[in-house]
Amino acid sequence: MSGTFTKSMARNIFYGGTVFFFLLFLALTYDTNQALPKRDNSQNLTPEVIAGKKIWETRNCIGCHTLLGEGAYFAPELGNVYVRRGPDFIKAWIQAQPTGAPGRRQMPQFHLSDKELDDLVAFLKYASEINTANWPPNIEG
């Protein structure tokens, strides 16, 4: 870099560029928030779904599973598990853990009540109805 391009010019471009692009990001965020109700299935945020989200969080499900592709990659994607397996299978599966099969990955037993299981399933149903631009590519997640 030659002498015509000085440090103070570089500094000014840094501050100007950062402010400009951060404001652009805020504008896009504003627009996203306006557009979300059409996509985010928030009309179905029932008390059960909200309670289910809390169960999802306090059992640290994200520590093994992904949800809409985010989380750990140790266990199956659950954003579409409601569609893949259905409510009864999900509840029976959670209750049957751990399988104890030697050498296989194990899921802990969380001792959830029937109400908690229903809430969790309600949350997974709600998550499966978010418009994710057709992700995942197929039912296997």
Add this chain to the structure above:
Amino acid sequence: MQYKSQAVAKPYFVAAIGLFVGQIVFGLIMGLQYVVGDFLFPALPFNVARMVHTNLLIVWLLFGFMGAAYYMVPEESETELYSPKLAIGLFWIFLVAGALTILGYLFVPYATLAEMTGNDILATMGREFLEQPLLTKIGIVIVALGFLFNISMTMLKGRKTAISMVLLLGLWGLAIFFLFSFYNPHNLVKDKYYWWWVVHLWVEGVWELILGALLAFVLIKVTGVDREVIEKWLYVIITLTLVTGIIGTGHHYYWIGAPEYWQWWGSVFSALEPIPFFAMTVFAFNMVNRRRREHPNKAAVLWALGTGVMAFLGAGVWGFLHTLAPVNYYTHGSQITAAHGHMAFYGAYVMVVLTLISYAMPILRGRAANSPRAQVLEMWSFWLMTIAMVFITLFLTAAGILQVWLQRISTAPLSFMATQDQISLFYWLREISGVIFLIGLVIYLISFFVKGESRVGAQ
């Protein structure tokens, strides 16, 4: 050491390295659980091990950043630290809070931990990387504010250089964006949208300012190149970083329910994100080639050059690999993501903290550089850990490509677990590479205890 208050950096570096060891041990446990699924179950389920692995990483890097700031800012500002006592006090608070949190993860069921620590008052737990109990999160904010106060006051009373300004900006950004960890809306899409304001705006935003400042500081010291030149480079690099990285957040918004225009914004801007990393590599090599002195600490120079190369490969190249929306549609949430995450964190943040430690630690211990024998050992650890990480990344990439093919592309898609069985060979190879990494880390630790004639005269 030019200012005696710089000495507060030492416990921070020691703690950082100690927690780093813990992180790697838990990483190896998880790597084994990938292939021997019931290993240590139910005593240590995978989710707990992962929480410990990732949280230790974040905490030790924060220790490293704070230690680096305490070391650098007095020297940059040409004045003693505002309050060394505050720095030491905050060190113990952070260490004890961190240790209690990890013990809580290990010995208390997570749901119970949540109840005990006020998650019912404000639910913030159970989200990836932000698993910390509310009390810990509040503790982090208090420590960060005390730390920023100390560093800012030091700078205000002394010389204000571009390096310390950029460092401070990065550290303030780190604290401010962490506040979004307290926002956890019921709406899952919004939850995810703003979760990235912590995670992405940290690692592909403000942390890169810290990275740039640390690297620039060490390069000035070890090469003797004119500060004007280095600081101009620094500004150019961080301009490129934020111009591409802020809107680049969009590459996380493709499939979580956000509007689909993010596929364009995210793809275009994040495709440019390798440029600042490339600039950083060119910068590091350029400055070392133009050096005006032969610094006795060869190991620190090696770490600095390594940071440039590995950050470019891990964050730049492996990031680009899966950042375009049509590619990411297939690779999202696969082992490709894991491959990128490992090399990017190692190449950018682990290595820059180790660069700073490599440069500063001998001086903190009263010598300009370690003995040649200790340096040779440190350089061995550099190569072992770095090459091991390259192989971890390559094996996870191979696993990821197969996973995507078998589970998402082939005409007869396999289930998740059936796919995992098919690719277990690569998980075994990754685990072997992990063991090599651990050997490198042990050699790194030993290098601190190797005697031999040291060069006289600390600076």
